[in-house]
Amino acid sequence: MLNVIIVDDELPARENLRCLLEKDPDVAIIAECHNAMEAISKIHRLQPDVVFLDIHMPKINGFEMLSMLDPQTMPSIVFLTAYSEFAVKAFEEQAFDYLLKPVEQDRLNKTLCRLHQYQLPNNVKHLDMVNQNLDYIPCVGHNRIYLLNLDDVFYIASKISGIYVFNQNNDEYFTELTLKTLEDKTPLIRCHRQYLVNLKKLKEIRFNESTGVSIILNNDISVPVSRRYLKSLKEMLGL
Known part of the structure; x- marks a missing residue:
């Protein structure tokens, strides 16, 4: 079937x-x-x-x-x-x-x-069908579709209710795209299991004994960094 x-x-x-x-x-x-x-x-x-x-x-x-x-x-x-x-x-x-x-x-x-x-069992689907990178992120809200330019994206967060894209004003936009798709097909960088960030918006990396490591963006929003991704993040930044 x-x-x-x-x-x-x-x-x-x-x-x-x-x-x-x-x-x-x-x-x-x-x-x-x-x-x-x-x-x-x-x-x-x-x-x-x-x-x-x-x-x-x-x-x-x-x-x-x-x-x-x-x-x-x-x-x-x-x-x-x-x-x-x-x-x-x-x-x-x-x-x-x-x-x-x-x-x-x-x-x-x-x-x-x-x-x-x-579709017979012996056949295997191609998994990597499309390698095209995204020029924008489609988001849904108020009976319309927003096409957010990647330059306007500060970070993306995965919540219980879905995947949300945030801009300079920290406005959130819901998208149907998965975090994995967004990581693979945009320049955004994974810094946490639930977060992607735009390194072009990076202001500083803050180390705190009580709260751990955070990325501070140009709009002063703090995004958490997990130990798993800290090493690769520092390598990207030449630290």
């Missing part, structure tokens, strides 16, 4: 693909998403086998969204688009397949046949 998520900002396109996929008894559509941020959340939570991903979406397109997924849980990606010129780019991103919209049943069946074979 293939667990599938459809990601497309156009309702008619989602409905058309859903109707075609439902003809295969070995396909289960576990979610439909109308934007990239909703899709990232569903992919992390539901861990589908396959994502049918539209390339042209507002704010964050399909290629950008792919670069924001955790490589360790990367599903097979089938890109969807009405523009054939994106075929080469799709396969450069190591997509499993590429379908032109409106999707036709015969062409989809060929893709599904290959997907069923690919």
Whole structure:
């Protein structure tokens, strides 16, 4: 059984693909998403086998969204688009397949046949599918998506309620991206199991016998440093 998520900002396109996929008894559509941020959340939570991903979406397109997924849980990606010129780019991103919209049943069946074979136990998924670094961090709030430039990010913290990005004013923004993805695909540095920092915003490193080691940022916010990461941090700074 293939667990599938459809990601497309156009309702008619989602409905058309859903109707075609439902003809295969070995396909289960576990979610439909109308934007990239909703899709990232569903992919992390539901861990589908396959994502049918539209390339042209507002704010964050399909290629950008792919670069924001955790490589360790990367599903097979089938890109969807009405523009054939994106075929080469799709396969450069190591997509499993590429379908032109409106999707036709015969062409989809060929893709599904290959997907069923690919999902056999003896096959191993590629974990490092996309090496593209992020230019910004997508965050959600107040019925909108914020695209925070990395130069505006001071630190990132993992809390019980999720991952939060902080700017100069210490305003917090929720993101669906994992701390691991943010560590791998941005210049931010891990200083603690729950924190990443922007070393460009570093003001000082403070050593205190009672509270341990802390990084003081340019906005005077203190971020903890664990012993595990202190040595590598000092090496990066030439200390």
